[in-house]
Amino acid sequence: MKEGNGIGWLFLSMAILLEVLGTMSMKWSESFTRLLPSILMFIFYGASFTSLNYTLGYMSVSTVYATWSGVGIVLISLIGYFIFQEKLSIASVCWIAVIVIGVVGLNASTKGH
Template sequence: MGWLLLACAIVLEVSGTISMKYSESFTRLLPSILMFVFYGASFTFLNFALDYLQVSVVYAVWSGVGIVLIAIFGYFVFQEKLTLSSALWIGVIVAGVIGLNISSKAHGG
């Protein structure tokens, strides 16, 4: 159940960040409102996920997966530049999230 709640939190956080981009610095009303709704819902699901999973794992996965998804979305939808160096550092983030998850399981998490 914790992983499902965390997945919902990630989807909502990514939706909030995309809404932030579409809000154009709060000049567009609907995306601006949606940004707050999505972030609020994301933190709510994140909070519930903490009933099942360790805070270090929850936050690392939430932020790490969010970074990767936003980078992919930015590249394909917003035509943002993604250099090889950026892609490699994103890979380091993914490796860190995986390593933290494995480490927490190995230590009874």
């Protein structure tokens, strides 16, 4: 892996943002019945995976993938609630908290290595 973990976090942040935009576009595409959101979905996901690939040059795959997927889950759950007016049960909120704890714990445990 290359030196410069700050660059890795920048690529990872971009990958997370692009993945969330891809998921939002997927929702807006209405099962591929709307052309522009359908095209944007592929563009955002492609850019997200490209950024994720660059991230792996700076950080370990376990940290990268857990952070990317975990933060993405949390963000899209919040977006689903606030933007798409989807329900979040108390149980869902609790399980989302477990995901956050897991991502934080994994990142904290890898800093010591």
